[in-house]
Amino acid sequence: MTNSTGTNSLRNGPAESGHFGDGLGGRFVAETLMPLLLELDDAYKAAKTDPSFHKELSFYLKDYVGRPSPLWFARRLTEHCGGAKLYMKREELNHTGSHKLNNVMGQILLARRMGRKRIVAETGAGQHGVATATVCALFGMQCVIYMGAVDVERQQPNVFRMKLLGAEVIPVTAGAGTLKDAMNEAMRDWVANVQNTYFLVGTVAGPHPYPAMVRDFQCVIGEETKAQMQEKEGRLPDVIVAAIGGGSNAMGIFHPFLDDPSVRLIGVEATGYGLDSGKTAASIERGSRGVLHGNRTYLLQDENGQITEAHSISAGLDYPGVGPEHSWLHEIGRADYVGATDDEALEAFQLCTRTEGIIPALESAHAIAYATKIAPTLSPETLLVINISGRGDKDIFTVADRLGVKL
Amino acid sequence: MSRIARRFAALKQEGRGALIPYLEACDPDFETSLTLLRAMPEAGADLIEIGMPFSDPSADGPVIQMAARRGLKAGATLPRLFEMVHAFRKNDPDTPVILMGYLNPVEAYGPLRFCEDAARAGIDGLIIVDMPPEEASVMQACAAENGLDIIRLVAPTTDDARLKLVLSHASGFVYYVSITGITGTRSASDADLEAALPRLRAATDLPVAIGFGIRTPEQAAAASRIADGAVVASALLKTLAETLDAEGRATAETLPKVLAQLQELAKAVRG
Structure with missing residues (x-):
């Protein structure tokens, strides 16, 4: 998880502001979420430099994920x-x-450090949803997964797995009922439940620090x-x-x-x-x-x-x-x-x-x-x-x- | 003095706050939304917010999502929206008009061209939900050069240190998001609002309007008394949606019902 540090390295991004190159990335969210992203950024920075966090993550990656x-x-x-x-x-x-658990394991340990009890995530194929539901079961946390209604239809086995794992799966009918719409709905849930909820993003997108953090875990x-x-x-x-x-x-x-x-x-x-x-x-x-x-x-x-x-x-x-x-x-x-x-x-x-x-x-x-x-x-x-x-x-x-x- | 500043100053003289209704551009069609816009000042609107429809309004609840979808279906684009405000301005030189929406359509149009065309159409201010001060550099200068206010959202989660930063980028008025949530869902209590305002007042001389979750005339009256204005959006859009026919078209009831509700809100705000 340590990136190289040479000044000409391509591994130094993003800038402190969350931008890659000329204005890519960043934090384009409503004001309600800005303070939460800043808090998350601080919490992640602290975890990144804390050897006990890495020790804990390595333990779970080896003995639970199977790396x-x-x-x-x-x-x-x-x-x-x-x-x-x-x-x-x-x-x-x-x-x-799938590879999804690498990131999910990192973020769930961070969410625990931040004292969050409720996890919200979006999922497309259901791989990220299953991984998230799995760690929520492992750590006894509440889990809400937003999934496009079309995806719920075409990924039935994963929907059932998530439910078996104790997650609540909410089908999203807005738009085309796929990952984009699930992402919108997960963001709406987060903004409405900021006090106790951690938004566990499944890919290297979303507002800073998610793209960098998910990348680091992957x-x-x-x-x-x-x-x-x-x-x-x-x-x-x-x-x-x-x-x-x-x-x-x-x-x-x-x-x-x-x-x-x-x-x-x-x-x-x-x-x-x-x-x-x-x-x-x-x-x-x-x-x-x-x-x-x-x-x-x-x-x-x-x-x-x-x-x-x-x-x-x-x-x-x-x-x-x-x-x-x-x-x-x-x-x-x-x-x-x-x-x-x-x-x-x-x-x-x-x-x-x-x-x-x-x-x-x-x-x-x-x-x-x-x-x-x-x-x-x-x-x-x-x-x-x-x-x-x-x-x-x-x-x-x-x-x-x-x-x-x-x- | 800008139209927005003039209006808030005049209302202060009157000893009351502003009622700020919202409509979505081209919802359910261009003509109906233009007619509604034109009738709003007479029905009691002090300032007017117009939603710029976006395919992915991630800070909005179901009511505004549906309104945006209807607007897009009816062909809402930024040029159409500017045309609408331009037509409105011919008969109403005084009522401030504020656009509210998301950054992507604005960026696709080009920020500079957007600000020029918006100002030319007679628009006074912009609320771009997903453009926090940290990401505002693309808009800040061209908005200022064209005399457009960038109205900043302040949320219950905005702490004191951040409040300073947000307000340093604000002009026109401050929009206080009264709840942590999306539009048209929960409502804050009067007590919550009473508690929130002193912190804002201490940090800014700009007028403060309250929005998110204001539905009833009583809530609008309270918010406009506690702050300097109350924004009502989802409640009006919900009424509009209920008057549409099965194909989503306007009916004879559409304008009268929405305007009657606006009049009720205005009556309460005007005490």
């Missing part, structure tokens, strides 16, 4: 593609089945990857590919490599029906700068600044924005942002399942789709890491439906 997650050489997938050597960072093996992915690759291959990887919705799994694996210019970082957005189909979630490739949910970042919007609905087969990527630090990495050209369609993700989902015996989340399948597309164009010496951010058990109904199989 470190393995770095797996995907031999059959590599042979299938022909070209780059494909590794998989196995975040799907974490407790609750950096364990990249730090482990670096050490594991060193151990296996004696050097840095050449390419890292990760799926991007809000961008927390990607930021977690990218960030520790930002100052290693030989490492190519590729974020894969969900292009839905296609980049120019009008039904896409590619905020960087098809969006523009704007302000939503507390930060300035790339957003899908119309010419009047109204936010447009995103589309992706994957509920976790179905969001019209992206974390501000990704927008910054895009603007300075340190990371490349590309896309994979619903169909490509679906195909990669099946390919990964059959060649590696790993059922990936549909979110992660976008990263697999792009990685397997470029692998044949790369030399066999190229070390390519795919971040398998989650497991796909939750997605089997969606996939069955798309494949015309009745369960």
Whole structure:
């Protein structure tokens, strides 16, 4: 969680004001929430420099989350593609089945330090909701999860898991009933319950300090990857590919490599029906700068600044924005942002399942789709890491439906 | 002296506070909202707030969310809104008009162009909910150059140190958000308001208006007595919504009902 400190490091952001580069990020919230964000910023700064906080977090990451997650050489997938050597960072093996718990564990310990008793969170695919409900069960805290009504429908298994864990799941019918609307509703809940509530944001977006804090908690992915690759291959990887919705799994694996210019970082957005189909979630490739949910970042919007609905087969990527630090990495050209369609993700989902015996989340399948597309164009010496951010058990109904199989 | 300052000064002479009703642009259509805007001063509005519809009004409750959605459906854009205020100004040179909304549509329009066009249309002040003083640099200078007040929100959570910062960026009047919550939900008690005001009075000479959760004539009267003005939004929008037909269109009842409610509020505020 310690970022490097050289003055030319790309890992020093954001500024004290919460901005990345030229005005990205920041704190665009109503006055009622400003004092809470400042308090959170102070509390996080204090925790960050407190060895006992790190000791506690390490304990839970190891014995409860199950870290470190393995770095797996995907031999059959590599042979299938022909070209780059494909590794998989196995975040799907974490407790609750995704990378989400890394961040949630950090924030719940912070919420406890701050004396909060009630946790509110937004969720898209339900991975963040399940992770949040899990730690609330673990620590005996009240848990309220806002989830778009459409997502509740397509992610039934996760909804039931959250309920089993004791969370109250509130379906949000406003807008298109997806992650954006869940985020609005979670913010409304927070502003109405500021005295006792902690808003546990699930991705590297939202007002400062969330993008930086969530990133810091997710950096364990990249730090482990670096050490594991060193151990296996004696050097840095050449390419890292990760799926991007809000961008927390990607930021977690990218960030520790930002100052290693030989490492190519590729974020894969969900292009839905296609980049120019009008039904896409590619905020960087098809969006523009704007302000939503507390930060300035790339957003899908119309010419009047109204936010447009995103589309992706994957509920976790179905969001019209992206974390501000990704927008910054895009603007300075340190990371490349590309896309994979619903169909490509679906195909990669099946390919990964059959060649590696790993059922990936549909979110992660976008990263697999792009990685397997470029692998044949790369030399066999190229070390390519795919971040398998989650497991796909939750997605089997969606996939069955798309494949015309009745369960 | 700006229209806002003149109006508050005149009301002080009268010995009463301001009634500040709210309407959402193009809710449920351009003509109806323009007619409503034009009729509001006669019905007792001292200042008027117009909502700029946004797709994601995260500080607003269900009533304003629905109003914004109706406005957007009816084609509300900033040019349409400016057109509306421009038309209003032809017959009413005195009633201050304040826009309330979120930053993204303003940024998409361009902050400088926005301030110029808003001032030209006859708008007096801006409340941009998700633009705290820390993020206001994009607007501050061009608003001032065009004679627009940036009206600041102060919340119960705003502590004394922060209050200073917020007020140092405020002009026109101060909008006290009376509850921690979204619009149109809970209400603060008179006692809460009585307790909150001295802290604000000690920190600023600007007039203070109270908003969020003011529904009834009694609440409006109390708020305008305790502070210098009362904002009523969701209660009026709720009445408007109830008069619409199944397709969300205005009916013969729409204007009379909303204006009758405004008159009741005004009667109470004027004692």
